[in-house]
Amino acid sequence: MASFRVKGGLKLKGEIIPQGAKNEALQVICAVLLSPEDITIDKIPDIRDVNKLIELLSDMGVTVRKNGPESYTFNAAAIDLDFLETQDFLDKASALRGSVMILGPLLARFGTGKLSKPGGDKIGRRRMDTHFTGFQKLGATFRYDKKKEIYHIDGSDLRGCYMLLDEASVTGTANIIMAAVMAKGKTTIYNAACEPYIQQLCGMLNRMGAKISGVGSNLLQIEGVGYLAGTTHTLLPDMIEIGSFIGLAAMTQSEITIKQVQADKLGIIPEIFRRMGIKLDIIGDDIHVPSQKHYEIETFIDGSILTIADAIWPGFTPDLLSIVLVTATQAKGTVLVHQKMFESRLFFVDKLIDMGAQIILCDPHRATVIGLDRKYPLRGIRMTSPDIRAGVALLIAAMSAEGTSVIDNVEQIDRGYQFIDKRLNALGASIERID
Structure with a gap:
């Protein structure tokens, strides 16, 4: 210590x-899982939470190339889904609250997700309901192992829908957006968070080929697409x-x-x-x-x-x-x-x-x-x-x-x-x- x-x-x-913005970094780094192509992100801060997330993605099979002190290129073409079944994954994910945002991309692209109860600051109860209710409205099914505190999620048939979020959670909104961009049909998210970090995430996803409208407001419309390409992005x-x-x-x-x-x-x-x-x-x-x-x-x-x-x-x-x-x-x-x-x-x-x-x-x-x-x-x-x-x-x-x-x-x-x-x-x- x-x-x-x-x-x-x-x-x-x-x-x-x-x-570079920590809270934005955790979102957009998770978003690299949505594409098999190169994604370059600049202005990434050299801080513990971000470094742990990059390490976790690397263990999952993401190729990480450091271009400079604040610039990385990620390629998620070869994700090892078997790693999600290991204790090593559960331990590393539980040590980092931002790891919950890998779920949206995993469900969108691979139809499956697994996560232990995330850690983070000891500042009171930080419920996950907004994330999980949004996934369920898109068609995901959950199984929670209470003894091991592990969530098992099946998202093999995500479909667009209308949803009214119970709270304008920034990470919840980001996670649901990332799940919805490749779901079948149209998704409408009302009471969405509209922080600049969410606007940045939506801009990055749209450059990758997503179809998100209403960016900057609390009403988002998302038309699901079948494929997302690479891009470059700079953090606020x-x-x-x-x-x-x-x-x-x-x-x-x-x-x-x-x-x-x-x-x-x-x-x-x-x-x-x-x-x-x-x-x-x-x-x-x-x-x-x-x-x-x-x-x-x-x-x-x-x-x-x-x-x-x-x-x-x-x-x-x-x-x-x-x-x-x-x-x-x-x-x-x-x-x-x-x-x-x-x-x-x-x-x-x-x-x-x-x-x-x-x-x-x-x-x-x-x-x-x-x-x-x-x-x-x-x-x-x-x-x-x-x-x-x-x-x-x-x-x-x-x-x-x-x-x-x-x-x-x-x-x-x-x-x-x-x-x-x-x-x-x-x-x-x-x-x-x-x-």
């Missing part, structure tokens, strides 16, 4: 380029990294320019940070955050406390609520953070309270943050990263605190952030990795 030793109180300065910059860097700049009074952000794909994210009182300028395709000694949280028009909550796109992404929460600790003013989706994601606030933050955890979904306006700096402590996003929030807190902090279990951070210690050290941070 690795740890970070972080010297706090340092101001950063310079430019940083966000990595990771909007969660971009938001994390904005919060980091504010907390540490740093001047940072975030390069090549594709600002038109960021939705409401810049506006939410502005409501936190953080100054930022979008210049061309870059975001410049100036050094700020103070930033003041807005109130609602009637003067009541601002509430920031997650919502389906184009609402605010739940992955950035941890960043908003930690950033608020040194703002002037009060904010209620409402995490609707996951019931355990706010539990990391106990560590911020130990650092001196004024936070009231109202219930598993809501926390009120009373900003200290830098009058009482956070203090360095030893803590453990519980999940990816909380881990980076704690890293931001440590970088702004007085003294030295140690963050254990940074493998969680490595799952979602590429070389984060080296990249921030290049801007003037002091983060030492301890094995």
Whole structure:
């Protein structure tokens, strides 16, 4: 297990380029299973979750060629379906939540799928119903071995249909799209997620020969096709990294320019940070955050406390609520953070309270943050990263605190952030990795 030793109180300065989007990468890498032809994907981040998925596909028979630091070519012409029956497959798939998205392509192209219960962040129950109900509506049949926690799926006769998703799940929508693109007939998906990552997946599939319309809306129409060809694809910059860097700049009074952000794909994210009182300028395709000694949280028009909550796109992404929460600790003013989706994601606030933050955890979904306006700096402590996003929030807190902090279990951070210690050290941070 690795740890970070972080010297706090340092101001950063310079430019940083966000990595390719983790959540998009997990989707489009699974999509290579839909075609026997070469598919080249650029801007792939070098992070644990993505690397584990690439390793899993390689074990399944996908030929993987690394073209450069962030570019891979995949060829899934010779998939070994027998590997799905091995314990090695089940073990590797269960260690990676994103592995659930291999099911849609496997059902579409080969008519069969098998998966053990996926792992991932410990942020509360993350049900699979949307994925599996969608497959069942397309005609797949399921058998669940409760003792071994293994799903066996037969998708040998997938047929298009109308479906209304019970929730606008991003991974669920992606998985169902990938199953439907080669199903017989027409599929209509209502209440579909429409995040930029889903739009990117649909664009990639359409270039491969799929027939998907309604992209960017919550109503998708898919005409099944018999064959999908190869293509090239470039990932979006990771909007969660971009938001994390904005919060980091504010907390540490740093001047940072975030390069090549594709600002038109960021939705409401810049506006939410502005409501936190953080100054930022979008210049061309870059975001410049100036050094700020103070930033003041807005109130609602009637003067009541601002509430920031997650919502389906184009609402605010739940992955950035941890960043908003930690950033608020040194703002002037009060904010209620409402995490609707996951019931355990706010539990990391106990560590911020130990650092001196004024936070009231109202219930598993809501926390009120009373900003200290830098009058009482956070203090360095030893803590453990519980999940990816909380881990980076704690890293931001440590970088702004007085003294030295140690963050254990940074493998969680490595799952979602590429070389984060080296990249921030290049801007003037002091983060030492301890094995």
